[in-house]
Amino acid sequence: MVWEVVIGLEIHTQLATESKIFSGASTRYGAPPNSQACLVDLGYPGVLPVLNEKAVEMAIKFGLATGCEIAQRSVFARKNYFYPDLPKGYQISQYELPIVHGGHLDIVLESGDVKTIGITRAHLEEDAGKSLHEDFDNQSGIDLNRAGTPLLEIVSEPDLRSAAEAGVYMRKVHSLVRYLGISDGNMQEGSFRCDANVSVRQKGEPKLGTRTELKNLNSFRFVEKAIEIEIERQIDVIEDGGKIVQETRLYDSDKNETRSMRGKEEANDYRYFPDPDLLPVVVSDKAIEKLRSDLPELPDAKRSRFESDFGLSSYDAGVLTAQLDTANYFEATVAAAGDAPPKLIANWVQGELAAALNQDNLDITDAKIPAAELALLTDRIQDGTLSGKLAKEVFEAIWDGEDSVDAVIEARGLKQISDSGAIEKLVSDVLEQNPEQVQQFKDGNEKVIGFFVGRVMQASQGKANPKQVNQILREKLNE
Amino acid sequence: MHDKTLAQLSDDLAARRVSSVELTEHYLQRIDQHDKELNSFITITRESALEQAAAADKRIKAGETSPLTGIPIAHKDIFCTDNVKTTCGSKMLDNFVSPYDATVVARLAEAGAVMLGKTNMDEFAMGSSNETSYYGVVRNPWDKEKVPGGSSGGSAAAVAARIACAATGTDTGGSIRQPAALSGITGFKPTYGRVSRYGMIAFASSLDQAGTLTQTAEDGAILLQAMAGDDERDSTALPDPVPDYGAAMRSPWEKISIGVPENFFDDGLDDASAVAIREGLAIFEKLGATIKDVRLEHIHLSVPVYYVVAPAEASSNLARFDGVRFGHRAEDVDDLTEFYMRTRGEGFGSEVKRRILTGTYVLSAGYFDAYYLQAQKVRQLISDDFERAFSDVDVLVGPTTPTPAFGIGQKMDDPIQMYLNDIYTIGANLAGLPGVSIPCGFSGGLPVGMQLVGKQLNEAELFKAAYYFQQETDWHEQVPAGYE
Structure with a gap:
């Protein structure tokens, strides 16, 4: 039945x-x-x-x-x-x-x-x-x-x-x-x-x-x-x-x-x-x-606007507008951000931030990272200063009470190495130290590239821009 | 002193021919002398009265007087009075000391009036003889075997016996006008909403209206002047400005047109009363009024309509007397149902119970349309009748009651006969109109009242008609034997 x-x-x-x-x-x-x-x-x-x-x-x-x-x-x-x-x-x-x-x-x-x-x-x-x-x-x-x-x-x-x-x-x-x-x-x-x-x-x-x-x-x-x-x-x-x-x-x-x-x-x-x-x-x-003219923007309208103004998916816009406080936080972050795209900010609000709020059982209005700081954090990702991984570390530091994104980066020396000269030096050192693996690459074992990336990142204490490391490695190995 | 009207005493006080303390002491002494017999007071506030009188004398000395400053009055025990027992004539509230003043009480105190005490009344204002009071019957000063009318029976008897200069009352179906008529004084019920209901213990909210019981219309105007007006605490209070009743009352007489509801002079009306009213109408004619017959088509339905609407509202209004927060509470109960049943069973008298039962019945599922809704429709028809009549005349004049005061105990076993006593007064409540009863003669040695009903918010015209009538007559100056 x-x-x-x-x-x-x-x-x-x-x-x-x-x-x-x-x-x-x-x-x-x-x-x-x-x-x-x-x-x-x-x-x-x-x-x-x-x-x-x-x-x-x-x-x-x-x-x-x-x-x-x-x-x-x-x-x-x-x-x-x-x-x-x-x-x-x-x-x-x-x-x-x-x-x-x-x-x-x-x-x-x-x-x-x-x-x-x-x-x-x-x-x-x-x-x-x-x-x-x-x-x-x-x-x-x-x-x-x-x-x-x-x-x-x-x-x-x-x-x-x-x-x-x-x-x-x-x-x-x-x-x-x-x-x-x-x-x-x-x-x-x-x-x-x-x-x-x-x-x-x-x-x-x-x-x-x-x-x-x-x-x-x-x-x-x-x-x-x-x-x-x-x-x-x-x-x-x-x-x-x-x-x-x-x-x-x-x-x-x-x-x-x-x-x-x-x-x-x-x-x-x-x-x-x-x-x-x-x-x-x-x-x-x-x-x-x-009273009608005093009505605020309502959830459905806000959702559509988030889709069209910020290029968000319907799903993302829905999640971000379900609660007014979330939508307000998101918009404040977007407004404060420089080059960071809304999609990146949306990911952070729905990802790290939501998880942290959940873990501490907090409302977004009580978030331990102000919208302006999250904006800065995503800007630093966007301009290549921080890798995703380092950004998470900075986020956690701020959540735990440290002052500002830039101060954390500075104090912990977390700034990503994007200087190609410095990375070239690191790459050359690693290749020199591992001739055996270089030979393997030359024999056609492409997979060994991961090994080199790991070593370079290790040598840079994780601060080297992985994209650049990859690129320079390939250039050098193919020389 | 007590043979004088409020207006005369007001002049004496202002001219300092007498002090408020002297006046108050005099009335308190008269209460002591006469009220054991009359039983018109439930509470006498001797000490605070003398304090208020002393304060009034200071104000008079300082030159800041109002016509009421220093005047000793009584309040019907339906008005909440701060720190003073407020019983509403019921065992249910025998232990209730109000934590606040009703708007009426506060405004009169502000005007400098001195409160002598709280007057007896039918329990929760339900009655036309003052016999349903938990505090015993009130005796009519004209004949102590007769009732003074009700529900404002204590206020009426006290003013008639000149043991209070004036008194407040409330009128839901005639509770000011009927006792005023039976006690030979002037009783004024304003337009519904003219006086705030805040602090007036509710009987039937859509009908209840506070008013005055005084020797003369002039006194009533002075008292109402201080009571009337908008009140932010009562949504049903009317915002319209209050005119100067005294000035309007004394303005030159203009030709008015008086309508006489012919169906008020049917078989139900006592012959001698009818004669007195006809003579009263002749006075108005002499004053230059034109008299016309009018017909209020549905007025015969006013008693049945009233006995649906008023009990319906009362059954709900009286639900708050449950023993939880104030008032009587039953002892040694086993559960909540027993708590309610015994508290209310012990606290309310039989007339109140009768009305609660009636009201609960007419609001019940399956009966609501047939009784409550139907009654509201007829109420509208009665209202429309008045409006139609007032398109043609300025004031309606007729009897206040079918008979003069009846014997104590005479109608207690026959509620229908008791209810019919309000047959001429209820219409004005259903339509929300102002009405006044003034003395116009005697029937078998008992006072007869003539009722004037006016247009919505036209208190001034009623006061004026009553005032001019009293300039031509001396019925209102008659004092019952033994109280001169």
């Missing part, structure tokens, strides 16, 4: 406003519990929400970047349920009239094909607080610092057909919100998290299968793994003659399994209705056009 997988994602991204969506309290992460919850966040009697316009602007930017229709009038609604970390007994969200809807986002699949994923809607809402069940003897603690933090919930169409596609899509959305500057996308801090709706059906079946919702997947890897394991589970259930129950399931990353949280029969009736404390959000065309 051939199974088709159908996945839709709901991504909750925390908007990078300084204050909360309905109060003036700070959204800064990591403050002592309840130190950033004002009376509005605490849901005290008599307090009222006042909308943070910055959150609206950020949501509209997302809408514009994904071809959504921007609602001229959107409405906040109350989603009513009881939970101790939900101070008002309702969450202010958008229900029937979201701020943006009906957009799309292109993703590049592993095959290189481009696939368009529909974006059903994105709506604004406030986050709840946090319940802390450990640390308290037989009691729970409530931290309301997060209560009222602005979230944009981005709902995709069920257009994704594999766990891998879901991962690519999630990465793309992550990249986009960072490009737009509307979220820091920090997953450890919960600024970017995802629920996945997953179902399977037989290939060719027009009707969707019963779906389950996987909750709170807070890393790209977990999204992929959770969906994979859930697909397997669903297929097993059906193939064993069972039925999928519509329910919410939690992914346990330790056990790599999903398990039921609550069934549909226990589902809350949220009793949504328009929040009478807030006016409808009315956005003028003028305001939308202003």
